[in-house]
Amino acid sequence: MIHHISIPANNPLHVAQVLAEVFDGKVGIFPPNPNSYIVVAGDEYGTLIEIYPADSVVVPGEGDHQAWFQQNAYPVTYSAVHAAISVPTNLEQIEHIAAREGWRVLPCSRDGLFDVIEFWVEDQLMLELLTPAITHKYLNAMHPKNLEQLMLDMTQVEARI
Structure with a gap:
């Protein structure tokens, strides 16, 4: 079961607000990545969507360090x-x-x-x-x-x- 996904957006806050309406959910700030938000569906599965700025990418950490965010100069x-x-x-x-x-x-x-x-x-x-x-x-x-x-x-x- 997939409990959350992350998606890119040109206007992350607006996209989060629209998706919260579709999901009958709530919007929150996603602190690990600047200008990012989460939409919490509020269902029994813990479903949520993280919305990042379109130029954000997740890159692997090195050694014992976890993944982190970086900006891509050429977003798709x-x-x-x-x-x-x-x-x-x-x-x-x-x-x-x-x-x-x-x-x-x-x-x-x-x-x-x-x-x-x-x-x-x-x-x-x-x-x-x-x-x-x-x-x-x-x-x-x-x-x-x-x-x-x-x-x-x-x-x-x-x-x-």
Whole structure:
């Protein structure tokens, strides 16, 4: 289970405030990295998102020292990094929030296996949001009893390529 993730943002405080609205959560300061914030969902899993300035990167420490933050002079606009996250809000609320922010939002089907709502934070980072109405289909598709067949199907597709 993933309990927290970190994402980049051009305006970390604003992104934190918007995500807190989507998650029905709260915003806090994230002291280890200047100008960074956390959104606490307040669910039973301890779900939170850390929002860092877009030029922040996490680098490994040396020896017994833990990871630390550094600024990247050449931050990327897009990334393959994304996350599927269950939220308590519904599609209409998510669409309203995205429209207000001018961010892309798109309900999608992932090959008929499950549905997600692509929510493009600052039109640069995709979060796949799962509302209460669609979460069950995702959980069913990813249930251990179904994953073996899914992996087998994916292997068969790869073999045909």
